[in-house]
Amino acid sequence: MTAHILLVEDEVKLARFVELELSYEGYKVSVAHDGLTGLTTARESHPDLVILDWMLPGLSGLEICRRLRSTGVMVPIILLTAKDEVSDRVAGLDAGADDYVVKPFSVEELLARVRAHLRRTQEANTDILQFGNLSLNRRTREVFRGTRLVELTAKEFDLLEYLLIHPRQVITRDRILEEVWGYDFMGDSNIIEVYIRYLRLKLEANEEKRLIQTVRGVGYALRE
Ligand code: CA
Numbered sequence: 001m002t003a004h005i006l007l008v009e010d011e012v013k014l015a016r017f018v019e020l021e022l023s024y025e026g027y028k029v030s031v032a033h034d035g036l037t038g039l040t041t042a043r044e045s046h047p048d049l050v051i052l053d054w055m056l057p058g059l060s061g062l063e064i065c066r067r068l069r070s071t072g073v074m075v076p077i078i079l080l081t082a083k084d085e086v087s088d089r090v091a092g093l094d095a096g097a098d099d100y101v102v103k104p105f106s107v108e109e110l111l112a113r114v115r116a117h118l119r120r121t122q123e124a125n126t127d128i129l130q131f132g133n134l135s136l137n138r139r140t141r142e143v144f145r146g147t148r149l150v151e152l153t154a155k156e157f158d159l160l161e162y163l164l165i166h167p168r169q170v171i172t173r174d175r176i177l178e179e180v181w182g183y184d185f186m187g188d189s190n191i192i193e194v195y196i197r198y199l200r201l202k203l204e205a206n207e208e209k210r211l212i213q214t215v216r217g218v219g220y221a222l223r224e
Contacts, residue, residue: 003118004028006047008038008064009080010056018051021107022114035059042068047075049117051110054081054092062095069096072168076117080105129164131222134203134211136164150202155180159195160203163212163222172219196220 005027009015015031022029032038035058042050052061079092079100092100101110129136133146143150159180173192213223
């Protein structure tokens, strides 16, 4: 599967150079030259990784980072920055960036970071899904709340897995029906409420914090 990388960089020459290098490595690349376009593209095109320049017209890279994270977008973000002071690095990481590369950088170094972050996501995507102290193993189909093993039925497991794949996002009932029960499901859509109730009972059996929140009139979200 080809990874899709979004590059947000206002220096057109540098952007072109990095775009060519990334394409040459086989990545699909989108480029934005200002902050607002970058943020919109990041939200709409669901890239696998974002390379984000810090100083951008419109909206800074740091601000884009914050806004993405505050809406639950967990894509790996590498910040490009000319600032090399420790406090700036901390600000970048505080804003939710995963990594930063200081300009001027060697393209080899950038490519190595890109590979490392994509590999990490792929590994994370495989078996274990986690949220707070809740973890779900897709291979063994075991679910733990902290150290407590939680026994789930097949459908409860599927529903929880679906929520865990989309942490912090509001998932509509329709989407849950389609994705977990399937398009051809003809039964009562109240079934979702019933299953959410079962899941909560089991996940909160020891009075643990609620993780599956109801978003009134819309659906559900996995949030602390
Ligand atoms: Ca810049």
